[in-house]
Amino acid sequence: MVDIIGTLQREMDGLSRSEQRIANIVFDDRQFAVNASIIELAGRAEVSPPTVTRFCRRLGCQSFSEFKVRLAQSAFIGQRYDEPQSNASNAEEVVQTILTRAQSVLHNLNDQLDIPSIEQAADAIANAKMVYAFGSGGNSSLFAGEVQNRLFRLGLRAMATNDHSMQLMTASTVQEGDVVVGLSISGRNRELSRALEVASGYGAKIVTITKPQSLVAEATDVNIPIDLQEGKDVLRPSSARFAFLAAIDVVAHLVAIKRKDLAIEPLRRIKSQLVTFRDEDDSQPLGD
């Protein structure tokens, strides 16, 4: 299943002028594009229907209707992927901006995520004796916490630290078979990189999620690269968080699959504790 919007963005340069006009309409108003007939779409793009057909073919679709189906399947609602410099001032606009940006980050991530490194990371973690998650500075400490939160449920021993000194000390105690997960948005966390090197020296496997070619990425056995520019608006919360959380989700989910039989029992136990302790509804997610 290929992501048609991603394909379109990639192919954008190779399109002729008329085809780019069509593409822009598709980007701007997916709602319309999905529901329009070839004639309506052609009309709005001020091109002829055959041009639309050719446009679809160029994107690897066999027909216009196949294109529409694929477009409909790419469930992304983000209206515009280019950063609209936000001068959002009322709540409604802020909601739109934040949600669109979050979706757009996830969308970019889709093209960017490096499958082989994710597989390797999940493999290493699934077989780890102990997993340490290191991250500091608000965002990355949150990620580290999230790694722990995800993994302990799967019956793995996991511990998160956001304290540089603790990271360094912990790194000195690792054993063969342990995995250290290093998290950094910028990749410029010198203390983290030092801790990872120490842990590596003592035989731990180092998995990171960070900016490629960065300091932290260097100190790594497996890096899952994430490279997203943040906008300039200092007031705007950083949306890289969504990307990191999604990446952690993906790895955790893969670990869960790999550990399936090992993971079910701890999950069942956690759940039964929560349910008997709190209330009878068991359709809730694990852990509030």
Next chain:
Amino acid sequence: MVDIIGTLQREMDGLSRSEQRIANIVFDDRQFAVNASIIELAGRAEVSPPTVTRFCRRLGCQSFSEFKVRLAQSAFIGQRYDEPQSNASNAEEVVQTILTRAQSVLHNLNDQLDIPSIEQAADAIANAKMVYAFGSGGNSSLFAGEVQNRLFRLGLRAMATNDHSMQLMTASTVQEGDVVVGLSISGRNRELSRALEVASGYGAKIVTITKPQSLVAEATDVNIPIDLQEGKDVLRPSSARFAFLAAIDVVAHLVAIKRKDLAIEPLRRIKSQLVTFRDEDDSQPLGD
């Protein structure tokens, strides 16, 4: 956004025999149904094309192609919602699944977010003397941390706690003008609800992000309702997190706008500390 598969399941009884044959094919082989022409679909169901058209109309679609589009839209999500474990076994599919789900959660959130309550929450927080963020249990404690992480940057005094006893004790110390932010996915956190009531009794304003009509939502001055069902797959990470983080983002961003002049200086200070302490690149998000 209407879920055509859900509609179909509900309407099943009201369908004629021929129409049920069509419905079964749609259920059994969505892949086929989404890509087939009306003639192919009619052929496979052994009915005539007009019967298919009538079938689409009965489901509230204006035409066959509208039906296909709606099916395609729900098919993608549906496949993954229905049988996530069987489907997602390799890394690529897991990536698709997680990202699609996250996006679809954000999409739902867009329809669901209650603007007035967000405005009120942001107002209360922007003018708070002190903000406490309470949440427990992995996910919500992460949210509480996030609230703190967002707000202290804006020059607000903020403190997050995930410890029930601490929440209760803290609640006893609040003063007029303080805001307590309560976070819970399920809304069934009895200890949290008690702590909120205590804090309310001592004059704090209570803001929550939680499921509407829930225990926690009751104990509230302003609730931002979030109500998302989680899938059944216990192995699958809960994607409600994306919704909560987005909601927190929105509120924090609004607070930032409301406090603009007050917020710029703390942000500048944090940034200059980080930059001089760490390195020269100042295009990075605040706090790794």
Next chain:
DNA sequence: AAATTTATGTAAATTTTTTTCTTGATGATT
């Protein structure tokens, strides 16, 4: 059992989409 409603197919009409063919533009080569 007759009358009425409902379901469904056939055939025609309409709409949509694709193919074919032509024109005009652009650019490289002599």
Next chain:
DNA sequence: AATCATCAAGAAAAAAATTTACATAAATTT
């Protein structure tokens, strides 16, 4: 600068898909 090749894009025709209108069969009600 003239010629040729290539490509983009539309017009018109052809094909395909879809819908409408109508007719008949089946089911249900009276």
